[in-house]
Amino acid sequence: MQIDRRYHGLNKIIVGVLVLALIIVTCAVPVYAEVENVETTPSRIALSSLEETIDSYVATNQKNTAAVSVVAIKNGETVVNKAYGYADLEQQRKADISTVFEWGSTSKLLVWTSMMQLVEQGKLDLHTDIQEYLPEGFLKKLEYDAPITLLNLMHHNSGWEDILIDLWYSSEKDILDLEEALQKFEPRQIDKPESVVAYSNYGTAMAAYIVEVQSGQPFYKYVNEHIFKPLNMRDTSIHPSQYDNLNVLKRRNEIQGYTTNLKLIPKNRAYISLYPAGGAIGTAEDAAKFLAALMPVDGSNLLFENNATLDEMLSTSLYYDGTSTPRIAHGFFEVEYWVPALEHAGSTAGFSSRFVFDRESNFGLVVMTNQSNEMAYSVGLVQKVFGSSFSTNSIESESGGYYLPARRVVSGFTKAYSMLSLQNYTTFDLSNFANVVERNGTVEKVSMSYNDFLPVSNLTINGIKASFIALAVAMLLSMRATIGYFIRLSKYKLKNWERPGTGFDKYHIAINIASLALILNTILLFMRALGFAPYSSLRIHLTLNLVYVILAVAYLVLMFYKLMKRSYSKKQKAVYIMSGISAFLFAAFIVGWDLYF
Numbered sequence: 001m002q003i004d005r006r007y008h009g010l011n012k013i014i015v016g017v018l019v020l021a022l023i024i025v026t027c028a029v030p031v032y033a034e035v036e037n038v039e040t041t042p043s044r045i046a047l048s049s050l051e052e053t054i055d056s057y058v059a060t061n062q063k064n065t066a067a068v069s070v071v072a073i074k075n076g077e078t079v080v081n082k083a084y085g086y087a088d089l090e091q092q093r094k095a096d097i098s099t100v101f102e103w104g105s106t107s108k109l110l111v112w113t114s115m116m117q118l119v120e121q122g123k124l125d126l127h128t129d130i131q132e133y134l135p136e137g138f139l140k141k142l143e144y145d146a147p148i149t150l151l152n153l154m155h156h157n158s159g160w161e162d163i164l165i166d167l168w169y170s171s172e173k174d175i176l177d178l179e180e181a182l183q184k185f186e187p188r189q190i191d192k193p194e195s196v197v198a199y200s201n202y203g204t205a206m207a208a209y210i211v212e213v214q215s216g217q218p219f220y221k222y223v224n225e226h227i228f229k230p231l232n233m234r235d236t237s238i239h240p241s242q243y244d245n246l247n248v249l250k251r252r253n254e255i256q257g258y259t260t261n262l263k264l265i266p267k268n269r270a271y272i273s274l275y276p277a278g279g280a281i282g283t284a285e286d287a288a289k290f291l292a293a294l295m296p297v298d299g300s301n302l303l304f305e306n307n308a309t310l311d312e313m314l315s316t317s318l319y320y321d322g323t324s325t326p327r328i329a330h331g332f333f334e335v336e337y338w339v340p341a342l343e344h345a346g347s348t349a350g351f352s353s354r355f356v357f358d359r360e361s362n363f364g365l366v367v368m369t370n371q372s373n374e375m376a377y378s379v380g381l382v383q384k385v386f387g388s389s390f391s392t393n394s395i396e397s398e399s400g401g402y403y404l405p406a407r408r409v410v411s412g413f414t415k416a417y418s419m420l421s422l423q424n425y426t427t428f429d430l431s432n433f434a435n436v437v438e439r440n441g442t443v444e445k446v447s448m449s450y451n452d453f454l455p456v457s458n459l460t461i462n463g464i465k466a467s468f469i470a471l472a473v474a475m476l477l478s479m480r481a482t483i484g485y486f487i488r489l490s491k492y493k494l495k496n497w498e499r500p501g502t503g504f505d506k507y508h509i510a511i512n513i514a515s516l517a518l519i520l521n522t523i524l525l526f527m528r529a530l531g532f533a534p535y536s537s538l539r540i541h542l543t544l545n546l547v548y549v550i551l552a553v554a555y556l557v558l559m560f561y562k563l564m565k566r567s568y569s570k571k572q573k574a575v576y577i578m579s580g581i582s583a584f585l586f587a588a589f590i591v592g593w594d595l596y597f
Contacts, residue, residue: 039074042339042358043387047072050385051080057384058084061376066258067095068377069284071366072385075297081285087255087370090264100235100251101368103280103287104346106353107238108204110223110290111276112154112313112331113303114211117226120309123214126151126330133210138182143189153207154331155318156199156450159191162407163202164414168270168349170532172241178209178219181273190410196445196452197318197327198406201277208276219276220244230302231289236282240275252281257350258371265372268350270532278348284366291357291364294342314342314359320435320447327434333449338387345450347373349532354378356386400426402461406445406452413525413542413595419464422456467592474585477578478515484575485509504562508576511555511583518548518586522595546596552583 039047054070067085071078083095118124124133129147131139142148144159152158166185169175176184187202208219215222220239228236235248242249257268272279293302294314304310316326316334326334332342335356343356352374357364365385367377383389403425408418425446430436433446433453446453485508525541559580563573590596 041072041363041385042337042341042361043383043385044338045385047074047079051082053384054080054082054381057381058377061380064260064262064376066262066370067099067101067255068367068369068381069095069097069099069101070377070381071284071288073288073292073364075362076292076295078285078288081288083284089256089258089262093254095255095370097285098235098251098283099255100248100281100283101255101353101370102252102257102278102346102348102351103282103353103368104278104348104351105201106287106344106346106355107276107278107280108331109344109355110227110238110280111204111208111211111219113227114219114222115150115154115207116309116313116330117304118211118214120304120306124150124210126154130206130210133213139186141186141188144192146193148193150207150210151317151330152193153200153203155194155197155328156203156407157191157194157197157318158200158203159189159193159195160187160198160200160202161190161411162198162200162409162418163187163274164409164417165412165529165535165538167201167274168272168532169534170267170270172271174273174534175240175271175275176273178205178212178273178275182206182209185273188411190408191406196406196454197447197450198408198452199450200407201274204277205274227290227303231286231293233282233286233289236280236286238275238280240271240273240279242281248281255370257348259350260371260374262371265350267531270349278346284368287353287355287366287368288364291355291366295357295359295362295364297362321437321445323435325435327447327449335389335449337383337389341386343382345378352378354382356382358386400424400430401458402456403446403453404456406454411594412597413593414529416526416593416595422461422464423453467589470585471589474515474582474589475519477582478512478586481575481579481582482509482512482516485512504559504566504568504576507555507558508579511551512579514548514551515582515586518545518590521545525595542596545590549587549590549596552587555583556580 041047041050045053050072054072058065058068062085065085066089067083067087069083070080072080081097083097083099085095087093087095087099115124119126127149130150130153131147148158163185166181182202182205185202191198211222212219217225220237221244223238224244227233237245237248239245242252252269257265259265294310296302296307296310299307301307301310313330314332315329317330318328319325320327326340328334329342333344335341335343337356339358339360341356341358343354346353350372351368351370352372353366353368355364355366365382367381369377401424402422404418404422409415410418430443430446433448435447437444437446443455445455485505521541521544525538525545528538528541559576563576568576
C-alpha cells in the first residue's frame with residue numbers, strides 16, 4: 001500500500017506539471033503569435049519603432065551630417081517621412097520634407113520604366129538592335145559586329161568606354177540637346193557587347209533618346225506625362241535646368257552640396273546634357289511615391305496597363321556569369337540583404353541617394369543627402385533597415401593583384417583618372433566580391449552589382465610606376481637646370497662680369513622654362529576638368545601640351561646637331577644633355593598619357 005501511495009503521489013505531481021505546462025503554452029501561443037504578426041523591416045525592426053531607430057541612428061552620426069531625408073513605405077503607406085540637419089549650413093537653413101535633393105543616377109530608373117511602358121505598347125522590343133530605332137549612321141564608333149540591344153543598355157554591357165568630360169557642366173548655357181550630346185560625345189566601343197558590365201551614363205542617355213524618338217516627345221516631357229503626373233510627383237523635375245517646374249528650381253537654389261566631411265562644395269550646382277542618366281531633382285517623398293508604384297498592393301497599377309509588364313521589369317534579366325545568382329532586373333540592381341532587394345544608388349557633385357525596396361514584403365526605403373559619396377546613410381542606414389549584405393564566394397586560386405574597373409576611359413587625357421583608380425586586392429579581398437570568373441586558375445574578372453573589375457598585368461603596373469618615376473626625374477632635372485641658370489646669371493650680374501654664353505644657352509633655358517610651364521599647364525588642365533569645364537575650354541591646355549612635344553623634338557634635334565658641330569666642355573655637354581633627357585621624358589609622358597587630346 002505504501003508503494004501504491006507513492007506512485008499515486010508521483011502521478012499527481014506529473015499531472016500537475018503537465019497541467020502547468022499546458023497553461024504556459026496556452027498563454028504563450030497568443031504572445032508568440034502576436035510577435036509574429038508585428039510588421040517589421042527586412043532587418044526585423046518593428047515598424048512601430050522604425051522612426052525612433054532612425055532618429056537614434058541619425059543622432060549617432062549627426063556630427064558628420066549636413067542634411068538627410070528618409071522615407072520608408074510599407075504596403076503603399078508612409079511609415080516614416082523625416083528630414084534631418086541643414087540644407088545650408090552657412091545660412092543655418094534647416095532641411096524639411098519639402099527640401100529637394102539631386103537624385104543622381106537613381107534617375108536611370110525613370111528611363112527603364114519609360115522603356116518598359118513603350119515595350120508594353122509594342123513600340124520597342126528589348127532584343128532588337130538599337131540601330132533599328134536610331135537615325136541612319138547615328139553611331140559612328142562601333143568596333144564590333146555584335147548588335148547592341150535595349151537589354152544591353154539596361155545591363156550596362158554595351159561595351160562603351162566611360163565619359164568624364166562634358167558629362168557635367170557648371171553653367172546651364174553649356175547644356176546641349178540630348179541628340180546633339182549623344183552624337184558629339186559618342187565614346188569608343190572598347191568591349192564586345194555582353195562581355196563585361198561597365199556602368200554607362202551614355203548607354204542610359206541613349207535609351208532615353210530612343211524613348212524620345214519612339215514617343216515623339218522630349219524625354220523630360222514624356223516622364224512628366226507618363227510617370228510624374230500619374231503618381232502626383234509635383235515636387236520633382238528631370239528637365240536639364242528645371243524650367244518645367246520653377247518651384248523645384250527655386251528650392252534647389254536653397255540647398256547646398258557638401259563633401260563627406262562637411263566642407264562646402266563651391267560649385268555644387270551642376271548641369272548635365274545626358275540628363276536622363278542623372279538629372280532628376282526632387283523630394284524624398286516624391287521618390288517614395290515612385291517606389292510605391294513599383295509595389296502596388298491593391299492591383300491598381302499607375303505605371304503600366306498590365307501588371308505583367310511590371311512583373312517583367314522587376315524580374316531578373318541578367319545573372320552573374322556562370323551562376324544562377326541574380327544581378328540585374330532590367331536596370332534595377334539586385335542585392336542580397338537579409339532579403340533579396342532591388343535598388344539603385346546615385347551621386348552627383350554634392351549629393352548622394354539610394355532607393356531600395358523588397359517586393360515580397362512591399363517595403364521600400366528612400367535615403368537622400370546633400371553630401372557627395374556619402375556612406376553613413378546611403379549605405380549604413382540602408383543596411384540598418386535591410387540588414388547587411390554578405391558575399392559567400394570562395395577563392396581557391398592565388399590571384400590577388402591589381403584590378404581596373406570595366407567602367408573606364410582608355411583614350412584621351414582623362415584615362416589617367418581610370419588608370420589611377422586601380423585597386424590592389426588580395427585573394428581574401430576577392431572573396432568579398434559577388435562573383436569571380438576564373439579560367440585555369442586565373443581570375444578573368446570579378447564582379448560587384450554595378451560593375452566588373454578586370455585584372456591588370458604586372459607589365460602595365462610597372463609601366464605606370466616607371467612613367468611617374470620618369471616624370472619625377474624630368475621635373476628634378478628641369479628645376480635644377482633652371483634654378484642653376486638663374487643663380488649663375490645673378491652671380492655674373494652681381495659682379496658685373498660679362499655673361500658667358502655658347503650660343504646654345506638660350507635654347508637650353510627656353511626648353512627648361514617651357515618644361516616648368518608644362519607642369520603648371522597640366523595641373524590647371526586637371527583642376528579645370530574636375531570643375532566641370534567643357535572640353536572646348538580645355539583644348540587650349542591640350543594644344544599647349546602638344547606644342548611642348550614639338551619644342552622638345554626640336555630641342556633634341558638641335559642639341560645633337562650642335563654637339564656634333566661644336567666643341568663644348570664636359571660640364572656644358574652634361575647640362576645640355578640632361579635638359580634633353582628631361583624634355584624627352586616630358587614629351588613621352590604627354591604622349592603616353594594622351595595629354596594632348
